[in-house]
Amino acid sequence: MSREEQDVDDSAPGEEHVNAHEPAGGVRGYLLGLGLATLLTAASFWVGWTDLVWRPAVPTAIVVLAVAQMGVHLVFFLHITTGPDNTNNVIALAFGVLIVLLVVLGSIWIMAHLNHGMQMGPDEMMQHMR
CATH class of the missing domain: 1.10.287 (Helix Hairpins)
Known part of the structure; x- marks a missing residue:
């Protein structure tokens, strides 16, 4: 050999x-x-x-x-x-892209909902101050 x-x-x-x-x-x-x-x-x-x-x-x-x-x-x-000997690398890359997308989209969703929950109108603010 x-x-x-x-x-x-x-x-x-x-x-x-x-x-x-x-x-x-x-x-x-x-x-x-x-x-x-x-x-x-x-x-x-x-x-x-x-x-x-x-x-x-x-x-x-x-x-x-x-x-x-x-x-x-x-x-x-x-x-x-995408060759047959490169399957593990493609799967690892796809998993990495999935994790990055989840983190980015989850962060945007959380920030949008926190911002919405923190906004109070003047009437609500006056009620909380009493």
Whole structure:
């Protein structure tokens, strides 16, 4: 058994071996990812500074560019794909996104309801002062 065969057999579940011939593999993949990430960053600054984009649509455009940026980072730098050997990484990523969404949405819900419960009208305030 050669050293390479032994390394393939001696891998952890979910561990991915990056193939240099894949679009996201090797130095070429990292450089392509860097170029795309730089382009998306420049595009988000451009969207914020230009008058060519309708002003109410700017936040939506920036969010779309940010999601694209996350996709570039996941594929080209973290090598998270939907391949059969990458199932654990995809599940862990989905669970992390779920937890972040629960924390953010739960915090917004709590703050909105606390703010609503703390607002009293002048009549209610006078009754509490007596």
